[in-house]
Amino acid sequence: MTATTALQAEKVAQRRQVRRISDKTIQTAFILPTMMLLILWNIFPLFYSLYLSFTEYSVITGTPPRWVGFENYRNILSDPLIWKYFALTGRFALLSVGLQTIIGFVMAMIVRAKFRGSGFITTLILIPMMLSPVVVGKFWAMIYNPTFGPLNYLLGMPPPRGPDWLANPQFALWAVVLVDVWMWSPFVMLLCLSGLKAIPEYLYEAAAIDRASAWFQFWRITLPQVAPLLMIAILFRTIEAFKQFDVVMGLTGGGPGDATELVAVKLYRIAFLGRFDTGIASAFAYIVLIIIVAISNLYIRYLNRLRGEA
Amino acid sequence: MSKKLHLLVVFALLIGLVGAFAQPAAAQQPVKELTILWAEWDPAVYLAELMKDYEKEAGVKVTVKQEPWGSFLDVVSKEWAAKGTAFDLVVGDSQWLGQAATQGHYVELTDFLKETGLAETVTEATLKYYAEYPTGSGRYWAFPTEGDANGMAYRKDLFEDPDEMAAFKEKYGYDLGVPKTWAELMDIAKFFTRPDQNLYGVAIYTQKDYDAITMGFQNVMWGFGGEWADENNDPRGAINSPGAVEALEFYRELWTCCAPPGSSNIFFPEVNNYFISGQVAMGMNYFAFFPALANPATNPYAEVTGYFAMPAGPTGKRYAALGGQGMSINAYLPPERIEAAKELIKWFGREDVQMKWALLGGYTCNKKVLASPEFLEVAPFNAAFAESMEMVKDFWNVPVYADLLEVAQRELHAYVVGGEGTAKERLDIIAEEHYKILSAAGLIKEAAPAATETAQ
Numbered sequence: 001m002t003a004t005t006a007l008q009a010e011k012v013a014q015r016r017q018v019r020r021i022s023d024k025t026i027q028t029a030f031i032l033p034t035m036m037l038l039i040l041w042n043i044f045p046l047f048y049s050l051y052l053s054f055t056e057y058s059v060i061t062g063t064p065p066r067w068v069g070f071e072n073y074r075n076i077l078s079d080p081l082i083w084k085y086f087a088l089t090g091r092f093a094l095l096s097v098g099l100q101t102i103i104g105f106v107m108a109m110i111v112r113a114k115f116r117g118s119g120f121i122t123t124l125i126l127i128p129m130m131l132s133p134v135v136v137g138k139f140w141a142m143i144y145n146p147t148f149g150p151l152n153y154l155l156g157m158p159p160p161r162g163p164d165w166l167a168n169p170q171f172a173l174w175a176v177v178l179v180d181v182w183m184w185s186p187f188v189m190l191l192c193l194s195g196l197k198a199i200p201e202y203l204y205e206a207a208a209i210d211r212a213s214a215w216f217q218f219w220r221i222t223l224p225q226v227a228p229l230l231m232i233a234i235l236f237r238t239i240e241a242f243k244q245f246d247v248v249m250g251l252t253g254g255g256p257g258d259a260t261e262l263v264a265v266k267l268y269r270i271a272f273l274g275r276f277d278t279g280i281a282s283a284f285a286y287i288v289l290i291i292i293v294a295i296s297n298l299y300i301r302y303l304n305r306l307r308g309e310a
Numbered sequence: 311m312s313k314k315l316h317l318l319v320v321f322a323l324l325i326g327l328v329g330a331f332a333q334p335a336a337a338q339q340p341v342k343e344l345t346i347l348w349a350e351w352d353p354a355v356y357l358a359e360l361m362k363d364y365e366k367e368a369g370v371k372v373t374v375k376q377e378p379w380g381s382f383l384d385v386v387s388k389e390w391a392a393k394g395t396a397f398d399l400v401v402g403d404s405q406w407l408g409q410a411a412t413q414g415h416y417v418e419l420t421d422f423l424k425e426t427g428l429a430e431t432v433t434e435a436t437l438k439y440y441a442e443y444p445t446g447s448g449r450y451w452a453f454p455t456e457g458d459a460n461g462m463a464y465r466k467d468l469f470e471d472p473d474e475m476a477a478f479k480e481k482y483g484y485d486l487g488v489p490k491t492w493a494e495l496m497d498i499a500k501f502f503t504r505p506d507q508n509l510y511g512v513a514i515y516t517q518k519d520y521d522a523i524t525m526g527f528q529n530v531m532w533g534f535g536g537e538w539a540d541e542n543n544d545p546r547g548a549i550n551s552p553g554a555v556e557a558l559e560f561y562r563e564l565w566t567c568c569a570p571p572g573s574s575n576i577f578f579p580e581v582n583n584y585f586i587s588g589q590v591a592m593g594m595n596y597f598a599f600f601p602a603l604a605n606p607a608t609n610p611y612a613e614v615t616g617y618f619a620m621p622a623g624p625t626g627k628r629y630a631a632l633g634g635q636g637m638s639i640n641a642y643l644p645p646e647r648i649e650a651a652k653e654l655i656k657w658f659g660r661e662d663v664q665m666k667w668a669l670l671g672g673y674t675c676n677k678k679v680l681a682s683p684e685f686l687e688v689a690p691f692n693a694a695f696a697e698s699m700e701m702v703k704d705f706w707n708v709p710v711y712a713d714l715l716e717v718a719q720r721e722l723h724a725y726v727v728g729g730e731g732t733a734k735e736r737l738d739i740i741a742e743e744h745y746k747i748l749s750a751a752g753l754i755k756e757a758a759p760a761a762t763e764t765a766q
Binding site: 059060061062141144145146147148149159160162164166167168169248252253254255256257258259261269272273274275276 | 357383384387390391393405406408413414415505508516517519520570571572574589711712713715716720721723724725727728729730
């Protein structure tokens with residue numbers, strides 16, 4: 001009788017153990033769907049496109065990918081036009097991110113000081129970065145229009161004297177840079193502002209007691225304190241500059257000729273627009289990715305050094 | 311255990327039975343609905359209206375799904391890539407024919423169009439450019455649906471103003487009127503270019519994104535004796551011939567002298583906008599976009615807007631860049647849907663249906679309807695359209711057309727809009743790069759056999 005009871009109790013305990021789900025299982029159950037989605041949407045395409053970059057393949061032909069080794073990479077890297085577009089994108093990134101950094105930082109310094117309506121002005125400044133880039137591109141194309149666009153009027157060059165900014169190969173890239181700066185300087189400002197507001201007031205008080213000049217305070221306190229956040233802003237904006245597509249398509253379509261053909265626009269032409277050279281487009285995308293990762297690494301190293309110093 | 315096994319066997323048998331009966335049952339089900347995919351524009355609206363008649367007659371509901379022009383090709387291509395059946399028929403661009411035919415995305419309609427006599431009902435040019443691939447092969451992949459070509463709209467109030475006419479005659483020595491040659495068109499464009507009045511001579515295609523500037527330039531190039539390639543598909547010596555060079559110089563001069571400033575990246579909506587806002591005396595556009603100019607609700611100059619077919623070049627010949635599309639059947643459909651789609655095309659090709667299609671605003675390709683007085687009079691631009699359809703030519707429609715187009719767009723835009731280099735230099739680059747692309751695709755012929763691969 002006692003043995004039977006013990007056996008039954010053991011069975012009940014076993015059943016309970018089965019029913020009770022461990023914390024580890026719950027964790028896994030919650031994480032698993034996300035992991036599956038991540039693998040499905042990010043990891044798998046990443047490796048699949050890496051494989052495709054070594055193949056001759058067009059997604060619409062219905063024929064399977066054919067292994068060609070490094071041929072796609074060789075063809076891309078030996079194409080002088082591709083180098084021209086990389087150089088153009090580098091120039092665009094340098095000009096655009098450089099100006100955004102300066103303007104964003106200056107704007108942050110201005111709105112940092114509390115004055116009547118500063119909150120409202122800060123909100124207004126942030127509006128451009130909330131707009132759709134395609135809308136911004138189309139909108140600015142009208143502003144640049146030499147017949148009715150207000151820019152030439154503001155510059156004191158009403159029609160027919162004003163230049164056609166988007167039709168001139170010398171000005172077109174600058175026109176795209178200006179729009180990108182208008183749109184994204186507020187983003188840099190926002191990050192700088194959070195950095196500026198985090199600087200302890202006592203540092204400035206101590207500097208004032210030591211009769212440090214305003215320039216000295218800026219150079220030795222403000223800039224070093226904001227630098228890590230500024231570097232993050234520069235990092236994000238550089239990555240985005242290499243991916244710039246919407247504004248260019250809205251403004252110039254890559255023209256005149258190929259004066260504003262940035263790498264993202266070229267990549268789009270290879271991957272879509274009737275060509276559908278999926279293998280070559282994948283290889284091109286990986287080259288762009290490698291360059292972005294390399295540049296990001298440089299930034300991150302510098303950022304870590306700054307943090308170490310701090 | 312054996313009970314479970316029995317249950318499993320019974321279950322499997324049931325599934326098998328359901329499957330066995332369900333399959334033929336589905337196959338016997340008549341097709342009650344069909345979907346046509348087309349670009350988002352007025353002709354698609356007219357087609358949707360027309361298809362209501364088909365529902366009444368055949369009991370098949372036809373949905374005309376519209377995609378914006380910008381994403382139309384992407385949507386179709388995605389479906390091709392997935393071998394999908396989201397649409398039964400597609401009214402696709404003539405340039406896609408080579409790609410769709412060689413890659414197996416379209417059902418071949420050669421026998422169908424010949425047996426039903428539909429091939430005989432449409433004009434030769436539309437059958438050649440909207441249906442046939444390879445050109446000259448007699449193999450058809452579409453039924454010509456929406457004929458279209460480039461034409462010109464002009465302001466009759468300016469052209470017929472007595473003071474303007476007198477001033478023009480005094481300046482150029484001949485009467486102001488619809489230009490018969492490109493040289494006359496240049497004179498007229500220069501005459502009406504008056505920046506102080508915010509009036510310019512002409513709005514022409516310059517957009518870089520897809521095919522606009524190439525399409526615009528072709529209108530001039532063929533008339534000047536240029537070609538995309540010779541009879542062996544070799545572009546060298548054809549696209550950079552003296553005639554083509556002269557044509558490109560002409561196109562740039564026309565744009566720099568007489569187009570509104572800021573029209574450096576424009577296509578059909580912008581050309582219409584310039585016209586409607588009264589900024590230009592003439593506007594180049596596809597006929598499919600002229601209904602907006604003939605509508606007083608959208609164009610304040612609608613009552614005084616006239617239309618003409620492209621003028622002749624120095625060779626004396628006139629050509630118009632082809633637009634328009636043919637209706638093709640998705641090759642990934644089950645047989646019963648392919649048959650239903652063919653029935654729909656058979657109905658659509660009927661003369662009375664084509665007449666209604668034309669009266670609704672669609673650009674029929676039917677020979678008899680095009681020549682009928684009802685068609686010629688129903689819209690102010692139809693006479694010019696019918697004339698244009700007799701002189702159409704197209705860009706390449708081979709599978710590598712997009713590669714060829716990208717080069718042409720880049721170089722033509724660089725010269726016409728950017729003013730970079732000379733016309734000869736730019737066309738030499740196009741000739742060399744096109745040669746490389748066509749050679750790699752195996753499309754250059756050694757000798758000159760019967761059929762050419764191009765749509766020329």
